[in-house]
Amino acid sequence: MTRKYRAPLLAATMALILGNSASAAERATGLYFEATVGMASADLGSKSELDQSFTGPIVEDLLDDGFEDVTFESSLDDSDIGWGIQIGYQFHRNFAAEIGYVNLGEMLYQADIETTSGGDPFPFEASLRLKSAGPIAAAVGRFPINERFDVRATAGLYFAETKVRDRVRDLAFEENRRHVEHNAGEQEFFAGIGASWNINESYSLLFEYRRFLDVGDDRSGEQDVDLLAVSMLFR
Numbered sequence: 001m002t003r004k005y006r007a008p009l010l011a012a013t014m015a016l017i018l019g020n021s022a023s024a025a026e027r028a029t030g031l032y033f034e035a036t037v038g039m040a041s042a043d044l045g046s047k048s049e050l051d052q053s054f055t056g057p058i059v060e061d062l063l064d065d066g067f068e069d070v071t072f073e074s075s076l077d078d079s080d081i082g083w084g085i086q087i088g089y090q091f092h093r094n095f096a097a098e099i100g101y102v103n104l105g106e107m108l109y110q111a112d113i114e115t116t117s118g119g120d121p122f123p124f125e126a127s128l129r130l131k132s133a134g135p136i137a138a139a140v141g142r143f144p145i146n147e148r149f150d151v152r153a154t155a156g157l158y159f160a161e162t163k164v165r166d167r168v169r170d171l172a173f174e175e176n177r178r179h180v181e182h183n184a185g186e187q188e189f190f191a192g193i194g195a196s197w198n199i200n201e202s203y204s205l206l207f208e209y210r211r212f213l214d215v216g217d218d219r220s221g222e223q224d225v226d227l228l229a230v231s232m233l234f235r
Contacts, residue, residue: 029090030235034206038229040082040104042130042215047076047109050128055111058126058168067115067122074112080105082227088140096140102158103133104212104225123171132162132215132225136190147198154192154210161185162216184217196233206231 044050051074059070086100106129113124138156145151161183168178194208207230214222 029092032088032090032096033234034084034086034088034098034100034231035234036082036084036086036102036208036229036231038082038227039079040225040227041079042104042107043224043226044076044078044107044109044130047074050074050076050109051111054109054128055113055126058111058113058124062113062115062124067117069116070113071115072111072113072126074110076109078107078109080107082229084136084229086136086231090142093144094142096142098136098138098140098154098156100136101134102136102227104131104215104227106131121172124177125167125169125171127165127167127169129165129167130162130216130223132160132212134159134161138190150196150198150204152192152194152196152206152208154190154194154208156190158188158190158212158215159185160188160212160215164216164221186215186217188215189213192227202235204233204235206233 045053051072055072055074059072062070082102082104084100084102086098088096088098090096108130109128111126113126115122115124136156136158138154141153143151143153162185164182164184166178166180166182167176169175170177190210190212192208192210194206196204196206198204208228210227210229212225212227215225216222
């Protein structure tokens with residue numbers, strides 16, 4: 001190729017690259033919406049720990065009240081479906097801000113207690129339930145690998161409304177022996193990391209792991225909640 005043709009070809013190539021970069025940057029900015037669903041799990045401790053710390057004192061109280069042959073079987077479901085909706089604004093191809101709402105589902109520990117009194121059976125049900133949901137506000141760092149794939153890092157505040165129910169129910173008489181509910185409204189920190197696949201200019205699929213720290217308060221107990229989720233992003 002002669003020198004006189006190289007300069008126009010180079011100029012045309014550079015114009016095409018710059019034009020694609022400009023259009024990509026333009027597409028990267030603006031308003032977007034995000035819908036999220038995934039699996040949430042709370043660090044409530046192991047079932048054996050809850051058997052000892054939660055059900056153990058209940059068993060002792062029943063024995064002190066004259067019940068006999070107290071035995072129990074327990075179960076722990078510390079995960080549930082979590083979901084969220086977010087609205088965000090991409091100020092720059094590397095930075096965005098989001099507000100939204102997240103529901104981390106319900107976690108439940110339950111013990112079925114069998115006792116006798118005067119030879120007659122008296123069953124009880126003890127349960128500890130945790131539910132948490134609330135608004136979020138976050139800053140998002142976006143780092144494009146190429147036109148199709150990005151990695152993302154998120155950090156923000158979770159304005160949690162956490163509800164804890166502690167109940168012991170007398171199944172023979174269908175009444176509560178103990179029923180305590182506590183609502184904890186706290187601002188908690190959360191962070192996440194993930195990757196997105198940009199299907200086209202309007203849609204992206206995001207895979208993300210988020211951790212919500214110290215959900216609850218001193219009275220209800222604080223626990224970390226993890227959310228492993230997939231999101232659809234609409235521009």
